[in-house]
Amino acid sequence: MTDLPRTPSFSLKGKTALVTGASSGIGQGCAVALAEAGAHVVCAARGAVRLNETVAALQAQDWSAEARVLDQGDLDALQTLFDDHCFEVVVNSAGLARHGPAVETTPDDFDAVTNVNLRSAYFLSSYAAKALMAAGKRGSIIHISSQMGHVGGIDRAVYCATKHGLEGMVKAMAVEWGKQGIRINTVCPTFIRTPLTQSTFDNPERAAWIMEKIKLDRVGEVEDIMGAVAYLASDASALVTGTSMLIDGGWTAD
Numbered sequence: 001m002t003d004l005p006r007t008p009s010f011s012l013k014g015k016t017a018l019v020t021g022a023s024s025g026i027g028q029g030c031a032v033a034l035a036e037a038g039a040h041v042v043c044a045a046r047g048a049v050r051l052n053e054t055v056a057a058l059q060a061q062d063w064s065a066e067a068r069v070l071d072q073g074d075l076d077a078l079q080t081l082f083d084d085h086c087f088e089v090v091v092n093s094a095g096l097a098r099h100g101p102a103v104e105t106t107p108d109d110f111d112a113v114t115n116v117n118l119r120s121a122y123f124l125s126s127y128a129a130k131a132l133m134a135a136g137k138r139g140s141i142i143h144i145s146s147q148m149g150h151v152g153g154i155d156r157a158v159y160c161a162t163k164h165g166l167e168g169m170v171k172a173m174a175v176e177w178g179k180q181g182i183r184i185n186t187v188c189p190t191f192i193r194t195p196l197t198q199s200t201f202d203n204p205e206r207a208a209w210i211m212e213k214i215k216l217d218r219v220g221e222v223e224d225i226m227g228a229v230a231y232l233a234s235d236a237s238a239l240v241t242g243t244s245m246l247i248d249g250g251w252t253a254d
Contacts, residue, residue: 008236013038017089017233018081020072020124023050025194026144027093029222033230035063039089044070044081072120082127086135089233090128092121093144102157110158117162118169125173129182138181142232143170144225145186147248154209163188167244174242183241187228190248192220215250 017034021027022043035041035058043058043065045051051067058065070077072094096116098109125141132139148156149163166186173184191197191210200206201219210219228245231237246252 010234010236015039015088018042018087019091020044021093029226030091030229033226040064044068082131086131088139090141097159099155113158118165141184143186145188147188147190171242186244188244188246190220190251213251
């Protein structure tokens, strides 16, 4: 009898996960994906009301979840979180965009976007990896990046700078932490329909530009991101690190 290979497990039972930016949109979808796969999910966000609503909805499905009010840019608070917890899965879905022409970017805009998209992402990764090393555990760190980490975009110079920087950071950290069994990757969506992006879709010129670039002829939905996150969090992706998973409908194919 021929011994056949077996598909690695997508289950996250027995694992604890952290999802930042979990109160809505892509972050909320990530929390659902991980909880549905069996993880205990610590959902973090700045605002308590929507965060608690998300956790209550997860618990109503008999999934394991708790809320943690957190400003990811507050590095002291971030460090305290990792002093108290060791997460086998970390998903960073917090992000900020202040779009506009590059010649009109203010230092305040630059600093605000960079602080959330790159600085806090850097130290979130560092603290998470340090906690895993101290516990002698393997883990998976996943950043929700963007297709704009691979291309340029109109009125997106600062945003693109942070996402390109995030992609380089992930590659370097993957090289550094691979021997400890700590994987780090990015998920790079195209435009995803969420409350935060609705104003872009409501602009006819921007909507036409988006539809012209997406080869599959539709915009992204939160559900399009969830499978990728579940995969990268699980043992099914055990040999995947230092790379990006583009979920862009073919945007970057040309």
